[in-house]
Amino acid sequence: VQFVESGGSSVQAGASLRLSCAPYGTTSEIYGLGWFRQAPGKEREFVAGVKWSGGSPVYSESVKDRSAISRDVSGYTVYLHLNNLKSEDTGVYYCASSPRRVGSPVVTDYEYWGQGTQVTVSS
Secondary structure: OEEEEEOOOEEEOOOOEEEEEEEEOOOOOOOEEEEEEEOOOOOOEEEEEEEOOOOOOEEOOOOOOOEEEEEOOOOOOEEEEEOOOOHHHOEEEEEEEEOOOOOOOOHHHOOEEOOOEEEEEEO
């Protein structure tokens, strides 16, 4: 499977964005779908995750009160809604699939990654 992320943009602090993660190819081996972000000079950081077959999403402490995961009507495209954006939310946002884990913050638990979409928040 391949993932294509989109929806990143340059915005002012306090704005909202909806990031999209669209899979292409076989999705049968996806158990968990995760969102990560990576700021310049920092390690990739878990943001949110959801079980591919459905269930309650998991959010990191840094975004849990300002974010939500949803899906389109087909159930394949996964959205990450980010509200009240802050400068520390700046980074490249990636979605990735795990064959065994849901909501894991460990990068190596994820097998397939998209190319990322840039979010820049200016204060």
